Amino acid sequence: MSQRRGRLTRPLLRDGSGQLVEVDHDVAMAAVVDRSRSLLAQRGGLSHGFYTSGQLMAEEYYTLSVIGKAGIGTPHMDGNTRLCTATAAAAMKESFGTDGQPASYDDVEHCDALLLFGHNVAETQTVLWARMLDRLDGADPPALVCVDPRRTDVARRATVHLPVRPGTNVALVNGLARELIHRGAVDHDWIQAHTIGYDDLAAVVEPYAPDRVAAICGVDPDAVRAAAEIFARARAPLSTVLQGFYQSHQATAAAVGVNNLHLLRGMIGRPGAGVLQMNGQPTAQNNRECGADGDLPGFRNWDNETHVAELAELWDVDPLTIPHWSPPTHAMQLFRYAEQGSIGFLWIAGTNPAVSMPDEHRIRQILSSPDCFVVVSDAYPTETTALADVVFPAALWGERTGTFTNADRTVHLSERAVDPPGEARSDLTLWLDYAERMGFRTRSGRPLPWWNTAEQAFTEWTRATAGRPCDQTALTYDRLRARSGIQWPVTTAAPGGTPRLYTDAEFNTRTDQCETYGHDLLTGATVTRREHRAQHADGRAILKAVEHTTAPGAPDGDYPLRLITGRTVHHFHTRTKTGRVPELDDHAPHAWIELSAADADRLRVQRGDTVRVTSPRGALDLPARITDIRPGTVFIPFHYGDHAANRLTLTAWDPVSKQPQLKLNGVHVRALPDTTTPPRHTPHERPDEDAGSDAAT
Template sequence: MLDRTADPRMRRTPYGPPDAVERLAAALPGRLRDALPPVIRTGSPWPVRVDVLLEDGLSEDDVDAWVPGVSVLGAGGDALDVAVRDGRVVGVRGRAADRVNHGRLDPREGDAWRRRSGRLTRPLVRDGDRLVEATWDEALDRVAGRSRELLAGPGGWGRIGFHTGGRLFLEEHYTLAVIGKAGIGTPHMDGDTRWQAAAASAALAESFGADGQPGTWTDVDHCDAVALWGHDAASADPVLWERVLDRRLGPGPPAVVAVDARDSAVTREADVHLAPRAGTNVALMNALLHELIAGNRYDPAYLAQHATGFAELCRVVEAYPAKRAAEICGLPACDIERAADVLGSAERLLSTVGPGFHRSNQAVAAACQVHNLHLLRGMLGRPGAGVLQLGGPPSGRNALETGAAGDLPGLRNWANPRHVRELADLWNVEPSVIPHWGPSTHATQIFRYAEEGSVGLLWITASDPVGAVPGLDRVLSRPDVFVVVQDPCLTDTARLADVVLPAAAWGERTGTVTSADRTVHLCEKAVEPPGEARPDLAILLDYARRMGFADRAGGPLVHWHDAESAFEAWKACTKGRPCDYTGITYERLRAGGVQWPCAPSGSHGTERLYAGGRFATSAGQCQTFGHDLATGADYGDERPEDPAGRALLHAADYEPSPEVVDEDHPLVFTTRRLPVRPAPITEASPQQGHGPGLEVHPSDAAVLGLGEGDLARVESPLGSIEARVRLSGTRPGLVVLPLPAGGDEALARAAAHLTATGWDPVARQPLRTVAAVRLSAVNGAGGARPGLGPMAVAPMTPLPAADPGVPATAGGPAEPSDRFEEV
């Protein structure tokens, strides 16, 4: 274990696990916990520490008002209060009473609230080759006019697409979903969530029947082992990592297993660190499962009652003893066995799964193997035993729940006629209006349809995809694609739009967001948006009114008028669903975050899912009938809902990654986000004077004649970048480019463009994380300045013609392709 107490930058609040009585109390439903005597502590033992970030020269006494808000960084959804002085935001403060962060702040918040320059204050419309200011009536009349024109033609519902980013509140996501699915009837709705959280969501649905995290942040308090699967929590979720470190410094510290090929604060802290070759996660997971089964370290009674598929799982993992997996993964077999010992002996195991699994080869299959491990050991539904699939910001969870991306609203199954009828009755529309003949079109496929000309209007909200998708600027510049961008700032994407709608930013509107552990928080409006900028909800409601969207009775389809009434409409959509919000109100949220599901009869939300071993696979609940993890084929009626509500053990054979090294490109390239604040300086974590550079193992550098600080070029078949070398503890054969949190996004995009994009067959999430590359010294670079050099990126090859499984419509190609990849 590293010494994390000597560094004054690392403020620690050590604590130990609850005692046996407190753990028993934590396992009780909320209404029973309320009946316990006060002497029995029922809350988290994690000490409160209130972080305050204010403008220089200001103190808390100088603040006019503190307005409740929530962080949209990472997956945590940390509660905070927004500091307002003279009508503007001047800082933030952690909320001490909140169940998620106990007053702590993600250090990135220090920059997030300051980023308010370059704001749009009036709508813009295209006049030839330039954007000019316009009134709201002029801008929205153009959008509504083009919408009506497309809808009037054959298959017009397939001519309109929506791409949504992570800034929207739940109420805005739901309003957008109703407009798109019931007002227009388009299947072309997706967004940034596809690139961040799709694999996490799909894995949860495949194993447990529906999206929704089984675990909770308080499982850190109770666990005796933490496994981080492809998750650099120190960078991505620093408040969660602080909680783990505080447990590690207190009595009864949990063991830590880290699976990540990169060198990071998490891997240096771990008791067991596994650094597998890129793309071999499934082989590693199968070996760990093999070791547990072979060593009889599983719970036969739990499996017999609460899971199916054990025999098939045994058959598959039998072929993956530690020795064979070690050869595939490039690991010592003894390290796999050590990890299995920790995982197999833990009484309360918490797993967090991150991008190293979600954006790698066989993403959903690998994430499901983590679920298999917990099901084998019966490690679900009790304090300290849970899984957290962490993908993207909190609002991304809302996009998935509400149907603005992925499945139908309320985690419903598009292939279940009963679910479609439920929505039709709720919205008072004909079931045939709601697109349910196949899964929603995924994000990159929507852009492909726009490139082909079948999507004639593309509405992009709270996202700047031009910077993330190579060649998209070419698509959005087509004269036959009418582009609407709704954003607080004039982004690269907005510069290509036909209409730009100025939106209110964080702190300028009211709404709710849901964190990764299902905690719902309310964000209240703190300040007015600049100029004529409007809240996203107000923009969508105005569009719906202009379009005249109506239900069967002739009344308005979108009948709410503000954030709270939109939240009440969403609650009705969730009644009886796994994500039941019906017991949550704005009034309750003003007292603190509440977890779903939460029915009106309960005094609390539900802290852990599946406590009774009954999963969302039961009749009427399941979000999916399941898929073949290797091909993505939908099982449909071949695997119907399970009447007993049992989880599914998804077996998966290892399939090698298509991105393989060869003589010309013998190394593997990837990236990692740097921690949001400096890590402690230790012998295991040297910090070089020239700053972050390209992390290379000393043995690889020696072969290439590269030394510390040398300028090197990384080349893949698609492009190249140049950076200074930093000798590090990354695994041999791997080259890692650290990306500063909140830093140069152009660098991040350039690095991403080195990689050929594959797709997970189930989640349709791009797996652009690794590339086979060659590394070479840049001649004559010895006198160049430290840091990053020039970057060159190759253009993107055209996207595939279609997404298999999406039926032929007026909004897409006539014949789906059987090939699903982007190159």
């Protein structure tokens, strides 16, 4: 396999003997097109699926969205953003009507209270943590509330640390909302003018007194009161939310609960006061806004015929071509359809589901099945490329031109600085080549897509945003070259961008404007257009809450400990790139398991001992670390393909966001005989300190 520093540099094709062999680009693409045409002729667009990443460019996402929706006509499109950011989008849709972060990173400088809900920012967003540390170490530090079952670096700096029992986040946010009401901290005039649903919310949260919350969540009731007091007294509270909420039980309901706190006090759209429903990947926002995650581009509503007609006119295709007869296919369904055989063509770009998806053994069986033709475009060989039928070497950032949008809606232009190695090509180039060879056409006979360069693709993308909440019609490459880093919306009325949304307390909840009509947060049942119109949201935010329920896959007699998975600061996702950096690999070369001191004593496990972790789906042998994680909970980083934490996780997802519940299943841990090994210490993990900061919630 030709490589440069481990890179893929030539296409690979699985030959008759089952081996991946090097071929030229034309041979590889011809094989892809031949299988694609055959399946479309035999079974139509539903035979095709696309699974992408949160690391591509807006131009690539939008191009794929057009090819998939208007060229092929498939709803089977999603990204690994489903694993990390789907709940962020879902929560904002439920509360505010559409996706789009209300707050800005600049609010870190203006807030007087920081509340981090399941967001171990010290490990997952180190630059943002450095910004927060500047405030915490400054002259007027904000109060800091940390919700995390582990004593992370964030927890060590917290004014209040709530080490909640995994799967109980809804009980906590309900309790905090009740405390705001009982403390008289609710802005009733603002609520009356700018929200709906207050009475129902107040009734739901009333039973969640601090003592009851403490019993459910396994925390001190006084800590619940203290956290509520910080939020109630704050002049400008800023909340962030990430995987501790998103990958857990009742994910969307819990994230919506954080939105509720800000709406109850009218603390949104102001400097320092707002919500950041965080992204787990650098361009996850692009995936969502461009429609490569299955949603319609520009935050359009798949169930709104007018929105579909807008796209059909823009793309010059029949509206019936664009899939909108049911909700878009989410990743868990997509792989299920491939498993059942209805999807026979699956293109995976820039991600490694053979390690990152739950129930790893099942996913690898699906990818290696002869019934599904798997195409992978990636920069490095991975566990997933090893199972593919065709592999295209892909260009990385710096080797291609495009734009990306970060978590607070800031758009940047990244221009090609160097040539990609060998025959590597950008995903945009690959998909445009595929579409041209497939012969996709508009109704008037124009090639679909009709653009050829990244800048042309960006121009077409901005046209698709016109009049939508993510309007970028005043953005151009030249403007981004002059000043890269502009927050959408960017329009003729706001050519310099928009730092914060909802400054006028006008939300995107009008029935003809919203991205979704909403869901029952408990069951996931959809709200109909008629039901939504009957609510008369009419530009007001929607308050909604549900009761806490017991999490599925909970610990029991056979599997008594709760497993949570997450990141370490030294690696990103499945170590495709970071595992090749010696400095990073030296700090965290292999997986481990974290146990509380109480659980370690009970199991007779010492630091460095090898233990076997077992779930109904598989087992791992890992060295133990004794940390300040809450008793009854264990932690394993998910990065390592040779010891994949997802060998143990279950196939289950949130009923609204469809995000996998990776922090819920019970496991059994036992010490293995005669396997004690000396603990390996690094500069980040000293023997006289707990190693709890080595991985993220």
